Amino acid sequence: MAPELYWREFTRDGSVDRDFLADENFLIANFSDWFGRWLQEKDHATLQSFDSLVRHFWGESRNPPKYDVDTFMVADGSFFSEDQPQPEWFTPHVRFLTVVKPAGTESFARKTSPEDDKWTFAIAGKISERQHTYTREHSFLDVASWDGVTVRYYKNDYVNGKDKQAWIHFGESMDAFGRSEYLGPFNGHVNGAPIMKELHEPWIHWLGQSGTFEACFSNEMKEDFKSAPYLSRNRVLLSEVNHNPEQLEDAIKGSVSNFFITRRDRDFKEGSKLRKKPQHIPRWTAHVFLTTTVNIVAALPVSGSDTEFVIPNEHFFDKEVLRRDRFPDLYVS
Incomplete structure (x- = not known):
């Protein structure tokens, strides 16, 4: 019987x-x-918790490895080092991001020919109470799947807000410049990063150099983390989690760059030649003026003054998108 997908x-x-x-x-x-094809096979669509989904691919990443499975952790409270905060007033909001790709391949690689089957997908999940929870009431489970050209978004959610839970197709990245712009997965914070945390040093919200977050975990959470083999080896807490978020930064920068090239060529080129009438110019303009890259708190004080500040130009427009190498065919030498 075919799985019910929505x-x-x-x-x-x-x-x-x-x-x-x-x-x-x-x-x-x-x-x-x-x-998306994998969801339609066997009973894969019944895997509806972060634990069951990651555990499936982690199990097939052993000897010989079929997949590369890399998990990162983001949370609040790295500044706690000794006494455990009281759950009545503090929760670390632990979330995990797991990147899965064929073993030994480049993550988020571009498709260079129709025969290429390059893929990478990222699983983002929030865990509440027990690691194996399936309910979406207090947790979430999202997948962003790259096929070498575009990203498709899937969410495990309630169907029409009712009791039934299933995998739901939310759209694909090309929709961000179409009828779904500013809707669904395209209605996020314009300056946001994965799971709405910084994607740059000093990494205060990521497991790594900033701290262990261990003081924020309840004993129940620690036990859950220790029992998950993709998080903890031999029950050493979070020893299997990648402690180098810089690797995630590199992967995401590469994926954004590859998608940018695909989107740019589709809107500004027809084959190898420039279009006489480029497409989606209002949305490209929005990229320049809405996706700012530096917050105003990065303003530098003027020497000798307590009231004057120099605001970086990145606060007003996205300098990255205007780099010459982004649109080499459009600049006049």
């Missing part, structure tokens, strides 16, 4: 978004990436 229609009029059962044509057209 797709979500986002609305702009304030009404509730609607979920629809994906028919065969929709599955062929939209569940076309590696993860």
Whole structure:
């Protein structure tokens, strides 16, 4: 029996978004990436917790390794070093981000020919109470799946806000410049990073150099983490989690760059030649003026003054998108 997979229609009029059962044509057209096809096989769609999903791929990353599985942890409270905070007033909001790709391959690599089957996907999950929780009431489970050209977004969620829970197709990255702009997964914080935490040093929210976060964990959380083999080897707390978030930064920078090239070529080129009328110019303009890269708190004081500051130009426009190497064919030498 084929699994029941869904797709979500986002609305702009304030009404509730609607979920629809994906028919065969929709599955062929939209569940076309590696993860989407995998969901349709066997009983894979029944894996609806972060633990069960990551554990499946981690188990197949052993000897011989079929996949590379790399997990990172983000949380609040790295500044606590001794006494455990009281749960009545503090929670670390522990979340995990796991990157999965074929063993020995480059993450988020670009497809260079139709025969390429390059893929990477990232699993983001929040865990509440027990590691194996399936309910979405106090947890989330998202997947961003890269197929060498675009990213497809899947969420395990309640269907139409009711009791039934299933995998739902939320869209693909090209929709960000289309009818779904500013909706669903494209309605995030314009300056945000994965799981809405910084993606740069000093890494105060990531497991690594900034601290262990151990003082923030309840005994129950520690036991759950120790019992998950993809998080803790031989029950050594979080010993399997990657303590170098710089590696995640490099992977995401590469993925953003590869998607940027795909999006740019589609809108500004037709084959190898420039389009006479580029597409989606308003959205590209929005990129320049909305996706700022430095917050105003980065302003530097003027020497000898307590009231004057120099505000970086990145606060007003995205200098990165205007770099000459981003649009080499559009600049006049």
